Amino acid sequence: MDWQAQNTALLKIWGEAQTQMLDAWGRIAQQAQSPFNRNNSPFSSAMLDASTEAIRQGIRAMAFDADPTAREAAEKLFISQTSVVRLLEMSLRIWGSLLPVLQAGSDWRYALREQMNWVKTQTLQAATHGLHTSGTYQQLWSAFLEDSQTFGKPWLDDKDKTTQNGAAGGDMVWEAYQKTFGELVTLPTSLWTREIDDGMRLAFAAWVDMQQALYDYNVILSETWCAAFEQFMFDLIRLMESGEMLESVRDMLNRWSAVADNSFKQSFLTEGYIRAQSRLVQTVIAYRQRQRQVNERFMHMFDLPTRTEIDEAHRRIYELRKEVRELKRELAAIKAQLNGGQS
Amino acid sequence: MIPEFPLALSSEQIANELVEMSRRAVEGVRALSQVRSEDIAYGITPKTAVYHDDLVTLYRYTPRVAAPLQPPVLITYALVNRPYMIDLQEDRSLVSGLLDLGLDVYLIDWGYPQRNDRWLTLDDYINGYLNDCVDHLLGSLKIEQINLLGICQGGVFSLCYAALNPSKIANLITMVAPVDTHVPDGLLNLWMGANGGKPSIDPEKMVEALGNIPGDVMNFGFLMLKPFELGLQKYLSLLDTLDDSAHSTNFLRMEKWIFDSPDQAGAAWAEFVRHFYIENGLIRGEIEIGGQRVDLKKIIMPVLNIYAEKDHLVPPASSKALEGAISSSDYTAVSFPVGHIGMYVSARVQKQLPPTIADWLKARCSPINLG
Numbered sequence: 001m002d003w004q005a006q007n008t009a010l011l012k013i014w015g016e017a018q019t020q021m022l023d024a025w026g027r028i029a030q031q032a033q034s035p036f037n038r039n040n041s042p043f044s045s046a047m048l049d050a051s052t053e054a055i056r057q058g059i060r061a062m063a064f065d066a067d068p069t070a071r072e073a074a075e076k077l078f079i080s081q082t083s084v085v086r087l088l089e090m091s092l093r094i095w096g097s098l099l100p101v102l103q104a105g106s107d108w109r110y111a112l113r114e115q116m117n118w119v120k121t122q123t124l125q126a127a128t129h130g131l132h133t134s135g136t137y138q139q140l141w142s143a144f145l146e147d148s149q150t151f152g153k154p155w156l157d158d159k160d161k162t163t164q165n166g167a168a169g170g171d172m173v174w175e176a177y178q179k180t181f182g183e184l185v186t187l188p189t190s191l192w193t194r195e196i197d198d199g200m201r202l203a204f205a206a207w208v209d210m211q212q213a214l215y216d217y218n219v220i221l222s223e224t225w226c227a228a229f230e231q232f233m234f235d236l237i238r239l240m241e242s243g244e245m246l247e248s249v250r251d252m253l254n255r256w257s258a259v260a261d262n263s264f265k266q267s268f269l270t271e272g273y274i275r276a277q278s279r280l281v282q283t284v285i286a287y288r289q290r291q292r293q294v295n296e297r298f299m300h301m302f303d304l305p306t307r308t309e310i311d312e313a314h315r316r317i318y319e320l321r322k323e324v325r326e327l328k329r330e331l332a333a334i335k336a337q338l339n340g341g342q343s
Numbered sequence: 344m345i346p347e348f349p350l351a352l353s354s355e356q357i358a359n360e361l362v363e364m365s366r367r368a369v370e371g372v373r374a375l376s377q378v379r380s381e382d383i384a385y386g387i388t389p390k391t392a393v394y395h396d397d398l399v400t401l402y403r404y405t406p407r408v409a410a411p412l413q414p415p416v417l418i419t420y421a422l423v424n425r426p427y428m429i430d431l432q433e434d435r436s437l438v439s440g441l442l443d444l445g446l447d448v449y450l451i452d453w454g455y456p457q458r459n460d461r462w463l464t465l466d467d468y469i470n471g472y473l474n475d476c477v478d479h480l481l482g483s484l485k486i487e488q489i490n491l492l493g494i495c496q497g498g499v500f501s502l503c504y505a506a507l508n509p510s511k512i513a514n515l516i517t518m519v520a521p522v523d524t525h526v527p528d529g530l531l532n533l534w535m536g537a538n539g540g541k542p543s544i545d546p547e548k549m550v551e552a553l554g555n556i557p558g559d560v561m562n563f564g565f566l567m568l569k570p571f572e573l574g575l576q577k578y579l580s581l582l583d584t585l586d587d588s589a590h591s592t593n594f595l596r597m598e599k600w601i602f603d604s605p606d607q608a609g610a611a612w613a614e615f616v617r618h619f620y621i622e623n624g625l626i627r628g629e630i631e632i633g634g635q636r637v638d639l640k641k642i643i644m645p646v647l648n649i650y651a652e653k654d655h656l657v658p659p660a661s662s663k664a665l666e667g668a669i670s671s672s673d674y675t676a677v678s679f680p681v682g683h684i685g686m687y688v689s690a691r692v693q694k695q696l697p698p699t700i701a702d703w704l705k706a707r708c709s710p711i712n713l714g
Contacts, residue, residue, distance in 0.1 A: 065379060067382070071376075084361075250360075253579065260570075260571045268530055274543045275543075285549055286552075288552045311461065318462040325471070
């Protein structure tokens with residue numbers, strides 16, 4: 001369907017932010033200071049890997065004629081189950097690191113803050129991994145081309161050729177060649193126009209903006225995630241102090257879910273989050289428009305109809321249909337009037 | 344026992360619970376793999392298409408009494424979801440409940456807008472399709488008025504329509520309708536740009552870039568309002584009920600509905616976000632549909648306003664604001680202690696909602712014998 005192509009960028013970005021966060025937590029949990037021996041903990045990797053693999057295989061084995069909604073529910077069930085394990089593991093390991101402080105009756109708030117700062121740093125690194133917010137122009141340009149291979153393919157291929165030629169020719173010769181003639185011939189000449197080149201530069205600028213917005217958005221998300229977890233740990237300590245107990249892993253998860261949703265809601269209501277989300281949407285939209293402009297310039301070169309032209313044709317058809325509809329109404333009213341007059 | 348950790352389970356017990364959870368997840372996946380589309384059929388109440396225009400279809404549900412209450416009830420649903428949530432399955436069907444209570448029920452199905460529908464405006468939906476459906480009913484049934492029931496965004500449409508065409512509407516029912524979008528505590532409102540300051544989205548630019556607004560984007564926004572409850576906990580709860588076939592198929596029907604989100608016709612969506620959310624135009628009397636100003640004070644017919652007390656999509660205050668905005672001297676507000684979705688699927692609401700609507704209408708209409 002048409003929308004699938006349209007919304008890929010937006011959903012991919014949001015989805016990846018969540019996935020990266022979740023994956024990061026799995027890794028962070030394993031690195032966290034812990035008094036437990038992992039092999040003796042409830043999270044013995046063999047046990048978890050086996051169950052994860054069993055579920056994964058089950059999903060793979062789902063019949064082709066299984067209802068798509070059921071298939072998606074199974075996949076979400078799998079993700080949820082994995083998340084629970086990671087959450088538990090993380091909670092227990094952080095708890096383990098706080099234990100000596102709690103047992104000594106020292107200020108656990110400070111220790112918790114220290115732990116959470118470490119978690120925040122790790123989470124942020126993971127959440128923004130792969131984003132391109134700094135680097136030389138050439139590094140960013142390469143990353144941009146790799147990120148947009150569909151319409152940047154000619155440039156990307158050309159860059160590869162350029163690199164190979166450069167290595168063979170020696171720096172001085174290569175530079176002389178490149179500055180005098182090479183820049184012309186290494187462009188994809190069959191497609192090149194100044195308009196397309198300009199379009200690529202504008203798309204690149206929009207892509208850099210989007211990377212920055214995505215970084216800022218992920219920072220807020222990861223901070224919120226950590227704040228939620230800190231609140232959760234805080235709640236657990238309060239429970240311990242009051243002598244209350246959670247009766248099951250499910251109880252613990254329910255408490256996490258309530259705390260986390262509330263923390264996220266509080267964050268989502270802030271001006272900072274709304275600004276970051278707004279900027280992310282705006283930059284994704286701007287990048288998409290720039291991409292389209294480049295694509296449409298290619299389409300023009302090959303005398304192919306563009307999205308804009310088709311949209312315009314649809315608009316004209318829409319307006320004509322509306323006029324016809326209105327005329328039909330007026331005609332019906334006139335007929336009714338005439339019939340009424342005759343009778 | 345993990346020292347001091349406030350979980351009354353030993354490491355072994357935790358491991359056992361996790362293993363049990365995994366076992367159930369494996370079984371759950373196996374059970375889900377057996378589900379075929381026909382097992383989770385929805386919208387099963389018999390109905391007949393009586394009018395069709397472009398992507399819009401007007402259905403009549405087969406009446407269950409010889410003399411259904413007249414005038415009939417026309418239901419308008421939101422554009423952002425499919426209307427079968429009000430007829431999900433036999434024991435969770437608002438439509439079925441209304442038919443049992445002797446009502447004559449019609450429903451507008453807005454269809455799935457395609458790319459070529461991106462230019463459709465609110466004028467087309469309200470003064471076009473909705474009006475044509477009403478006129479079709481008035482003409483074919485030879486009546487002068489109908490009862491209009493608008494749900495969620497459909498409630499906003501029905502308010503606009505009733506204000507523009509008060510003579511055609513005998514009684515108006517709105518359900519979980521966002522009337523004042525600038526009330527506090529509305530996260531969705533904020534995200535839709537109703538922040539009273541600089542709008543957080545530019546709907547026109549989004550439409551310019553995307554054409555229609557993908558249903559998946561809308562859906563993702565809804566899920567992000569409660570990411571853990573809706574994205575994680577919900578599926579783990581499924582583990583507890585997979586043995587109960589009726590429960591799990593009900594779950595899957597709801598899942599199907601939640602993710603069956605039509606794309607939004609671009610122009611209409613941008614207008615809706617701009618004028619109803621960012622500008623809060625409905626309550627301020629600033630909305631214009633097809634060049635006609637929507638003045639809620641022109642709503643003089645009896646109004647039943649139904650809202651959900653725990654609605655996180657349409658805060659109760661947003662719906663309740665209707666009372667002070669209309670001129671009707673016969674206004675009734677009814678609330679249920681559920682969330683937005685609970686209005687359709689809560690067993691308790693399903694028992695109480697149809698009679699609430701039917702009794703309210705019966706006090707204001709009379710049955711006729713269709714022979």
